Amino acid sequence: MALEIKPSQALKLWRQVHLDLVQDAHSDLSVRQTAILLTIYLELPPHTVRGLASRLGVTKPVITRALDSMGKLGLVSRRRDETDKRNVVIQRTVAGALAVEHLADLVTARARELGPA
Amino acid sequence: MALEIKPSQALKLWRQVHLDLVQDAHSDLSVRQTAILLTIYLELPPHTVRGLASRLGVTKPVITRALDSMGKLGLVSRRRDETDKRNVVIQRTVAGALAVEHLADLVTARARELGPA
DNA sequence: CGATAATGATACGGCCCCGTAACGATCGGG
DNA sequence: CCCGATCGTTACGGGGCCGTATCATTATCG
Numbered sequence: 213m214a215l216e217i218k219p220s221q222a223l224k225l226w227r228q229v230h231l232d233l234v235q236d237a238h239s240d241l242s243v244r245q246t247a248i249l250l251t252i253y254l255e256l257p258p259h260t261v262r263g264l265a266s267r268l269g270v271t272k273p274v275i276t277r278a279l280d281s282m283g284k285l286g287l288v289s290r291r292r293d294e295t296d297k298r299n300v301v302i303q304r305t306v307a308g309a310l311a312v313e314h315l316a317d318l319v320t321a322r323a324r325e326l327g328p329a
Numbered sequence: 330m331a332l333e334i335k336p337s338q339a340l341k342l343w344r345q346v347h348l349d350l351v352q353d354a355h356s357d358l359s360v361r362q363t364a365i366l367l368t369i370y371l372e373l374p375p376h377t378v379r380g381l382a383s384r385l386g387v388t389k390p391v392i393t394r395a396l397d398s399m400g401k402l403g404l405v406s407r408r409r410d411e412t413d414k415r416n417v418v419i420q421r422t423v424a425g426a427l428a429v430e431h432l433a434d435l436v437t438a439r440a441r442e443l444g445p446a
Numbered sequence: 447c448g449a450t451a452a453t454g455a456t457a458c459g460g461c462c463c464c465g466t467a468a469c470g471a472t473c474g475g476g
Numbered sequence: 477c478c479c480g481a482t483c484g485t486t487a488c489g490g491g492g493c494c495g496t497a498t499c500a501t502t503a504t505c506g
Contacts, residue, residue: 219436222432222436223367223436227367230363235385242359247347316339324332324334
């Protein structure tokens, strides 16, 4: 079930998708923001600031600021946890799901174009 | 010859490698810098500032600054073209080759761990 | 030789992100 | 009921990257 990929293929894939990302004006996410976004959309909810911070090995302000900027882009939203009002629950959005899906399409399309070497 | 990868696998791979990159203190390259680095190491030399700029669809100062910062990290080096002293030839370095190889290992290792879904 | 073009670097103002430290709000145990 | 612990946010100073405009150097062509 493992995905077999040669190092040279991995590099070509990584480069090509990064070229796409650089030229795509809409995707302006940093590496950290991308890691946060994908964690929110791939791992089971609920997601909290503290949980994401420890999951990524970064400080809490990093998460707060990333949620701020990604929130402005409509990729995520926040809501107070009513059972424990100290917590903030990070929620997915339609725009965020579309962005993630777009990334998936990009990677799969570029993988499909890879040669054997 | 094409690499078959499902969208869900692509996302898991992308997320896991990004998590690795975030937690690896040494790799602090932006998306643009990564695209530049991989282009230098995967495409045939010679590489020039102008060539990379048009290849990536960015302005020349972006390339100059990226070469400055990556040069400080020892990932690339620059040399004047003696036949046309207006040009600068970007050269690979041992450290840069190791960094690229490290990235390739990262991607291939994470791909190998992917499940079927 | 002189004017023009081309190349890469630099200056500038602006924006975003970082890490540390502190803060207000909320919860929970004694 | 209160005091400490926890949660997320904000303040602060610093640094990096951005795009535009401009610059010095070098090549080219009439």
